[in-house]
Amino acid sequence: MQNAYDYDVLVVGAGPVGLTTAIQLGSRGRRVGVVERWPEPYPLPRAVVFDHEVARILASLGPADVLPTLSEPAEDYEWRNGEGQTLLRLAFDDTSHSGWPFMNVFTQPRLEAALEDHARALPGVDILRGWEAVDIDERPAAVHLTVAASAGDEPLLRDGVRERRTLRAAYVVGCDGANSFVRSRMRTSITDLGFQYDWLVLDVVPHDRDRVWSPRNLQVCDPARPSTVVSGGPGRRRWEFMRLPGETIAELNRADTAWKLLAPWDLHPGNATLERHAVYTFQARWADSWREGRLLLAGDAAHQMPPFAGQGMCSGIRDAANLTWKLDLVLSGSADEALLDTYTTERSQHLRHAIELSVHLGRIICEPDPAAAAERDARMLADQRARRDPLAGMPPQTLTGGLLARGADGAPQEPAGRLGRQGRVCHQGRTGLFDQVVGTGLTLLATGDPRGVLDDETRARCERLGIRLLTVTGDPTADGPADVVDLDGTYRSYLGGMGQQALLLRPDHYVFGGAARMEDVPGLVAAFCDQLSMGTLAGRAAADVIT
Numbered sequence: 145m146q147n148a149y150d151y152d153v154l155v156v157g158a159g160p161v162g163l164t165t166a167i168q169l170g171s172r173g174r175r176v177g178v179v180e181r182w183p184e185p186y187p188l189p190r191a192v193v194f195d196h197e198v199a200r201i202l203a204s205l206g207p208a209d210v211l212p213t214l215s216e217p218a219e220d221y222e223w224r225n226g227e228g229q230t231l232l233r234l235a236f237d238d239t240s241h242s243g244w245p246f247m248n249v250f251t252q253p254r255l256e257a258a259l260e261d262h263a264r265a266l267p268g269v270d271i272l273r274g275w276e277a278v279d280i281d282e283r284p285a286a287v288h289l290t291v292a293a294s295a296g297d298e299p300l301l302r303d304g305v306r307e308r309r310t311l312r313a314a315y316v317v318g319c320d321g322a323n324s325f326v327r328s329r330m331r332t333s334i335t336d337l338g339f340q341y342d343w344l345v346l347d348v349v350p351h352d353r354d355r356v357w358s359p360r361n362l363q364v365c366d367p368a369r370p371s372t373v374v375s376g377g378p379g380r381r382r383w384e385f386m387r388l389p390g391e392t393i394a395e396l397n398r399a400d401t402a403w404k405l406l407a408p409w410d411l412h413p414g415n416a417t418l419e420r421h422a423v424y425t426f427q428a429r430w431a432d433s434w435r436e437g438r439l440l441l442a443g444d445a446a447h448q449m450p451p452f453a454g455q456g457m458c459s460g461i462r463d464a465a466n467l468t469w470k471l472d473l474v475l476s477g478s479a480d481e482a483l484l485d486t487y488t489t490e491r492s493q494h495l496r497h498a499i500e501l502s503v504h505l506g507r508i509i510c511e512p513d514p515a516a517a518a519e520r521d522a523r524m525l526a527d528q529r530a531r532r533d534p535l536a537g538m539p540p541q542t543l544t545g546g547l548l549a550r551g552a553d554g555a556p557q558e559p560a561g562r563l564g565r566q567g568r569v570c571h572q573g574r575t576g577l578f579d580q581v582v583g584t585g586l587t588l589l590a591t592g593d594p595r596g597v598l599d600d601e602t603r604a605r606c607e608r609l610g611i612r613l614l615t616v617t618g619d620p621t622a623d624g625p626a627d628v629v630d631l632d633g634t635y636r637s638y639l640g641g642m643g644q645q646a647l648l649l650r651p652d653h654y655v656f657g658g659a660a661r662m663e664d665v666p667g668l669v670a671a672f673c674d675q676l677s678m679g680t681l682a683g684r685a686a687a688d689v690i691t
Contacts (some may be wrong), residue, residue, distance in 0.1 A: 146391070148599060150268075151177040152475050154289050154313040156277045156326050159184075160191070161443030161460035163259040167205045168468035170266035174475065177311055178269065181276035185260065188420045189347045190252050192376050193218065193454035198461045199244035200566055200653065202255070204579045206262040214258065215250035215578070216378055222359040223509075223524070225517070226366030231524040233359070243389065243566035243577045249274065249361070251377035252322035269368040273298065275309070280316065280439070282327045287316045287438045314475060317440045322427075324445035327457055330436040337428040339503045341510050343372075348411065349380055363509060367517040368400065370509050372532040373409070380419075383409075384451075386510055387423065397423045398578070414557045430495060434463075434488040445497050452505035453497040455620040459491075462652075464516035466491050469586075469651035470547075478609055479676040481565070483547065490546035504607075520636045547650070549657025549671050559642045562656045564649045567634025569616075572625070583626060583655070586611040588669065590646035591639060592662045593626065611648075648672055 153169055155162045158180035166176045193200065194215070203211055223232040236246040263269045272291070279290035293300040293307040315356065317325025358373070364371040372384035385405050387396050395401065401423045403412060430447035434440060443460030467487050473479035511517045543561035551557040566578050574581045586609060588594050592614045595603060606613060616628050616635045630636050639645065644658035646665050656672055659665045
């Protein structure tokens with residue numbers, strides 16, 4: 145394959161999603177080219193939130209030690225009405241299901257710099273900045289991507305000529321944003337929920353770094369001017385203000401307007417720096433198919449959502465985590481190309497729920513009518529008194545279609561589709577979170593030695609697929625190559641709570657399936673291997689299609 149293509153995969157776009165895609169493929173030994181039209185990284189903040197699941201993914205890419213320096217726990221999220229009454233208050237845990245704080249706020253340029261440094265350090269990854277994708281020629285055995293020299297927002301000409309190159313790859317992944325060039329070359333339709341509001345986004349660096357912001361993250365549901373006041377990562381704050389009827393974008397998107405809106409928070413040019421002011425149109429839309437032949441989409445190229453659930457960038461990082469291990473199996477010949485069709489199926493479940501939740505929250509927040517806002521306030525105050533669960537609508541952490549262990553009726557069989565847990569372990573003399581100590585990838589984790597119940601042929605299949613066979617134990621003296629000491633009982637309680645003695649975990653941290661008895665482990669492995677075949681995958685993709 146290396147002789148047939150310049151790259152195994154070409155990624156268009158070097159934002160967080162594109163870099164995550166490149167690192168995950170490059171770490172598996174794949175040759176990856178990342179095409180980015182901007183010669184230099186974008187220096188200003190954009191996304192500011194990632195959750196515990198995405199923190200685990202990002203940490204597994206390499207910058208686990210760097211992550212705490214560019215992010216901080218979100219701690220809280222409070223909603224108040226125009227009169228200052230608290231409508232909703234969420235307190236976020238510092239530890240979670242995934243071993244990282246439940247919600248985190250961060251500075252995107254610093255994250256992108258860490259990811260790009262790591263990507264450049266991988267021998268198989270090329271970062272091709274200053275090149276814009278301008279043409280795609282998809283052929284039966286390859287994709288030819290034409291790129292042209294770019295200054296970012298305009299063509300780059302040398303002696304009146306724009307230099308062009310043609311790159312070849314087995315697949316092209318479009319991580320090139322809401323106005324995706326790759327998506328424009330696909331026939332996919334778009335579903336648009338019709339939610340559209342303009343908001344002014346302000347990124348501010350207060351000079352007083354010791355000032356306490358309480359709550360740290362605030363949503364002001366005031367019909368006179370819906371507003372958001374949140375952390376922008378260490379040392380930074382973000383304000384967002386909805387454009388009101390009769391107010392033009394030009395009027396709103398001015399530095400003097402920004403300072404007027406910041407004045408109630410005692411911020412002015414003498415005590416703060418306005419890093420950025422920009423008006424964004426929040427939308428809720430997605431491509432109905434994220435794969436067409438050798439072309440795939442991820443991140444904003446596949447979907448856009450309002451920011452109210454903090455799931456925009458998170459969804460794109462999940463896309464990369466879901467797609468890359470499947471691409472690797474297909475490229476290695478270990479799985480049929482039909483495996484890639486499970487990508488849209490699986491990610492659509494999370495994505496659509498996240499968008500619908502974001503729209504639901506947005507309609508509550510963006511209410512401009514005082515009478516309707518008063519009714520909303522009364523309802524939310526009543527919910528608060530009744531202690532109704534405010535997180536009931538968060539995106540589910542369970543897959544219901546795609547590559548999962550199935551029962552006799554063809555439906556996913558518990559605990560298939562659940563998000564796997566992460567805890568602290570000791571392995572081969574190292575102590576820390578599982579991913580940083582043991583590593584990531586396909587993992588069979590059992591309370592007994594899985595090698596003892598697998599025959600030679602099945603163990604050989606596991607080795608070919610990269611399935612690690614590990615034993616979780618509470619014995620602190622266990623130090624065998626397959627022993628993982630469960631320091632806090634995380635895995636033993638997790639397995640016991642589900643009535644399982646073994647779990648087969650996918651590289652994206654979701655459970656393929658479980659075994660209630662050790663003697664059921666061979667069947668679990670066989671089910672996974674069987675689903676990688678063409679007939680099984682094609683049939684399953686058709687059965688799981690979302691309407």
